[in-house]
Amino acid sequence: DMKVTQMPRYLIKRMGENVLLECGQDMSHETMYWYRQDPGLGLQLIYISYDVDSNSEGDIPKGYRVSRKKREHFSLILDSAKTNQTSVYFCASSKDRGNSGNTLYFGEGSRLIVV
Amino acid sequence: QQQVRQSPQSLTVWEGETTILNCSYEDSTFDYFPWYRQFPGKSPALLIAISLVSNKKEDGRFTIFFNKREKKLSLHITDSQPGDSATYFCAASDSGYNKLTFGKGTVLLVSP
Numbered sequence: 001d002m003k004v005t006q007m008p009r010y011l012i013k014r015m016g017e018n019v020l021l022e023c024g025q026d027m028s029h030e031t032m033y034w035y036r037q038d039p040g041l042g043l044q045l046i047y048i049s050y051d052v053d054s055n056s057e058g059d060i061p062k063g064y065r066v067s068r069k070k071r072e073h074f075s076l077i078l079d080s081a082k083t084n085q086t087s088v089y090f091c092a093s094s095k096d097r098g099n100s101g102n103t104l105y106f107g108e109g110s111r112l113i114v115v
Numbered sequence: 116q117q118q119v120r121q122s123p124q125s126l127t128v129w130e131g132e133t134t135i136l137n138c139s140y141e142d143s144t145f146d147y148f149p150w151y152r153q154f155p156g157k158s159p160a161l162l163i164a165i166s167l168v169s170n171k172k173e174d175g176r177f178t179i180f181f182n183k184r185e186k187k188l189s190l191h192i193t194d195s196q197p198g199d200s201a202t203y204f205c206a207a208s209d210s211g212y213n214k215l216t217f218g219k220g221t222v223l224l225v226s227p
Contacts, residue, residue, distance in 0.1 A: 033215075040124075040219060041219060042204060042217045042219040042220050043159065043204065045215075058214065059214075090158060090159070104151075104161070104215060106160065107158060108157075109158055
């Protein structure tokens, strides 16, 4: 069963606290992504990971970092969370490099509220 | 700079009507254009996609029309159903690059 799993699904943090969002996939996909979704702004790419320890910034990487130590697992870290990082975060994976023709499979999302 | 633009932002149609969602892009290197659909409270999922080699792609009630010269696409949904109510995202990518760029989406409501 092809699945992308995100944990936690819901999280409330105080400003300045660290946040760890985790994502796993069972499809042996090479490429994984972190997006954030805000009302009216669509999906904005934070980071792409092409494989273990091979990560690249997306369009809005500031304030975030990622870690990929195993192919099936990709983490998003917020060091000292800010209120403007309140959002829904989606992890996705695709089969291999090169997006053309590759379907992105999304996780169910992690809703983060920073107060 | 917004590379993929969608219009309208939101749209309400009656059941049975044809829905037309519009998308345009700027980057001439884009060659793959998927549409993703997101139901409320759910994650996006691929609906239909077209590449630069085609002018039209059909899948059941969903059809993409592609005007390469004008860099415009449209998604047509015939016989729209209340179950089609969702947010539709147009996206674009370059085969030599991994990044899929999404538009801001169109929120569709189909009234019975």
